[in-house]
Amino acid sequence: MMPPLKRIAEYIRATDNFLITTHVAPDGDALGSMFAMAEILAILGKHAVMFNESGLPDRFAWIGSGQTILTELPAAEPDVIIVLDCGDRERAGTAILPWLGSKPVINIDHHLANPLFGTLNWVEQRTSSVGELVGRLAQELGIPLVGMLGQYIYLALISDTGNFCFNNTRPETLEMAAEILRMGLLPGPFHEHRQSTGTLNQLQMRGTVLQEARLYADGRIGLISFSRDLFERTSTGPEDTEGLVNAVLYIQDVQVAISVREEEQGIKFSLRSKGSINVQAVAASFGGGGHRNAAGGILDVDMESAQNSLVQAVTKAIHEAL
Ligand SMILES: [Mn+2]
Numbered sequence: 217m218m219p220p221l222k223r224i225a226e227y228i229r230a231t232d233n234f235l236i237t238t239h240v241a242p243d244g245d246a247l248g249s250m251f252a253m254a255e256i257l258a259i260l261g262k263h264a265v266m267f268n269e270s271g272l273p274d275r276f277a278w279i280g281s282g283q284t285i286l287t288e289l290p291a292a293e294p295d296v297i298i299v300l301d302c303g304d305r306e307r308a309g310t311a312i313l314p315w316l317g318s319k320p321v322i323n324i325d326h327h328l329a330n331p332l333f334g335t336l337n338w339v340e341q342r343t344s345s346v347g348e349l350v351g352r353l354a355q356e357l358g359i360p361l362v363g364m365l366g367q368y369i370y371l372a373l374i375s376d377t378g379n380f381c382f383n384n385t386r387p388e389t390l391e392m393a394a395e396i397l398r399m400g401l402l403p404g405p406f407h408e409h410r411q412s413t414g415t416l417n418q419l420q421m422r423g424t425v426l427q428e429a430r431l432y433a434d435g436r437i438g439l440i441s442f443s444r445d446l447f448e449r450t451s452t453g454p455e456d457t458e459g460l461v462n463a464v465l466y467i468q469d470v471q472v473a474i475s476v477r478e479e480e481q482g483i484k485f486s487l488r489s490k491g492s493i494n495v496q497a498v499a500a501s502f503g504g505g506g507h508r509n510a511a512g513g514i515l516d517v518d519m520e521s522a523q524n525s526l527v528q529a530v531t532k533a534i535h536e537a538l
Pocket residue numbers: 245246301326344345346376
């Protein structure tokens with residue numbers, strides 16, 4: 217059987233109308249791979265729209281090249297839907313779910329336990345990011361990783377590898393990054409754009425949260441929490457919490473970092489681990505998902521019970537990994 221990359225490339229060449237989507241509350245990989253896919257399809261002369269219920273978060277406003285992300289489904293129905301970086305179809309949000317059940321779907325992902333919900337599925341758990349997969353698709357289609365396309369793929373690569381620090385940084389990842397630099401991307405200005413997007417309020421809110429960090433399980437678990445009250449006091453929101461959970465791993469003996477935040481739908485949690493501790497399994501036990509060292513989900517309980525349940529489950533996971 218033809219490998220998924222080649223099948224998807226052939227399918228794309230033969231199809232005209234696309235809708236590209238990714239998970240709600242999109243991160244750098246989700247957005248980078250979605251914009252990159254839109255760029256590839258534009259270069260091929262195809263008609264494509266991007267859709268995401270959450271729209272483009274403010275901190276990513278700098279990547280928009282005049283292309284809009286629809287937050288409502290378009291009137292014109294696409295021939296096919298490309299779903300990027302979604303560990304399951306529900307992650308794409310509720311609005312698009314009916315179409316995901318009734319139209320051809322190309323599922324390109326790298327999450328553990330992706331149930332292969334697409335008509336065509338290309339799921340590689342070992343690959344750093346969906347952006348890296350989309351970069352390979354561009355190469356397969358003979359499109360160089362230059363200009364905006366290079367930037368989008370680069371954003372995806374650095375976002376999901378923690379600036380090329382995590383174990384998912386493979387030789388192939390760096391070779392793709394090298395190719396993008398060869399094609400002209402300058403890392404200095406790129407990182408300035410990416411990192412200088414904040415406000416004093418956000419900085420101080422993050423400071424408060426770190427100030428109140430707590431340790432559990434003999435210092436092996438570090439926990440930070442974002443309350444609705446804090447968001448209100450500092451005129452910030454859940455989108456301003458991005459990445460702070462990683463800062464907790466700074467503490468020497470901490471094996472797992474937990475971040476919990478109060479949102480409309482419930483308590484959203486993020487887990488980060490060092491080494492072999494599998495936080496994807498912990499998240500999955502609460503209906504969430506992710507990767508071995510980075511996972512998350514949502515709990516429909518109050519803040520205190522959420523913290524207790526998570527600390528308990530993570531303590532168990534740490535013991536099992538010993
Ligand atoms: Mn990803």
